[in-house]
Amino acid sequence: MARVVRFHQHGGPAVLHLETVEVPAPARGEVQIRVKALGLNRAEALLRRGTYIETAKFPSGLGLEAAGLVEAIGEGVSGFAPGDAVSIVPPMSMVRWPAYAEIATFPAELVVKHPPELGFEAAAAVWMQFLTAYGALVDIAGLRRGDVVAITAASSSVGLAAIQIANRVGAIPVALTRTSAKRCALHDAGAAHVIASDEEDIRLRLERIAGSTGVRVVFDAVGGPAFEPLTAAMSSGGILIEYGGLSPAPTPFPLFSVLTKSLTLRGYLVHEIISDPPRLARAKAFVLDGLADGTLKPVIARTFRFDEIVEAHRFLESNEQFGKIVVTI
Structure with a gap:
């Protein structure tokens, strides 16, 4: 069992609710992570309001960015072990692969081992x-x-x-x-x-x-x-x-x-970058090199707790932030 954020109708931040659900084991080609931090994006507010390019299926999860520790590995996955510090390249569908959860599952090709010294909050604010x-x-x-x-x-x-x-x-x-x-x-x-x-x-x-x-x-x-x-x-x-x-x-x-x-x-x-493996590989290499040499560094505007997700979304829509909003779990 794990807590997740879901919404059952379109609307403002108040439609978001923390719910406890069963979490299935990762399927073939998937990696499951114990989430430590989430990066918030305007796309999530658009999905919540019903104005995003993707359509929610109620009850719907949401979220595009996360960082945490590998919890379990599906069949056919190599290169990861439980306990690895990882972050997530945003999936093509946040309805299919929602990140707002204590335990979340993603395709292995979207899971990245980030520099450990980066920390979970910064790592959750990198990829989008x-x-x-x-x-x-x-x-x-x-x-x-x-x-x-x-x-x-x-x-x-x-x-x-x-x-x-x-x-x-x-x-x-x-x-x-x-x-x-x-x-x-x-x-x-x-x-x-x-x-x-x-x-x-x-x-x-x-x-x-x-x-x-x-x-x-x-x-x-x-x-x-x-x-x-x-x-x-x-x-x-x-x-x-x-x-x-x-x-x-x-x-x-x-x-x-x-x-x-x-x-x-x-x-x-x-x-178009995420769905093109050669272009994504070049992009990841550029970003990881920049993180390593210090020329790229996420700017975090404010950090909220997981049970403050409604307040975090209100701040997201205030346009007051300077940089990324992060939620810790």
Whole structure:
């Protein structure tokens, strides 16, 4: 028996409940872990509310990231032993493989032995943010030394991961945030420049920062009206990678900029990296190397206990966090 978080209807954080259930043994190709920490993601709030790309099946579990100790190993699995410290690459389906549990089971190929010195809280905050940012910036955009990259929603865990990855490859990260409240924190987190999008002219600031070369890469989680000034400041042949849609306003298509600059506008989900074994292997190697040499380090905004999962989700939706929200068990 183990405690899990489930919900029986869509709604706000209050629909989440701790329940005790029987946990079956891991099947062939699976690894079961005793969870020590969870990393929270906005996708989980969307699933809970019924607006995610995946559909909940009630009663539904949820959760994409966990770290803990190997509890049991299914048939056909090698390379792991009970007691190993591991963390989880987000599964394709959190309904099929929910992480919010004291004991959780995952496909063996998604289980990673992380550096023990990382600790469970940090390990639970690694894979979603760094794989998302790596896949967009390095795998797809080919971010390189000297490139100017504009990063929206920069104080999110993925935004902060993108700043670190840009610095690791020698690019110039420009962080966009709504107001000046997080300006100093973003500079401290490695942003070369910070733009408060509600207070400043985005295009003008980007053009002054990038000069005649322009912004080659935009990593955007927002969409909405900012599409036009962002693309207007991009370089010829630049690429804008869209991985979210936080803005409630319509997103205009910047036809003139796209045509005159031969821009690429590309939608992106981290699933395309996770579902491609060679690309995932390269991504994991990049992240593990960065964790080992200290150039990549998860930023944790706040930690909650497992029985505070409702409060943790309320904080997740407050947009007050700077970095990752972690829940310990």
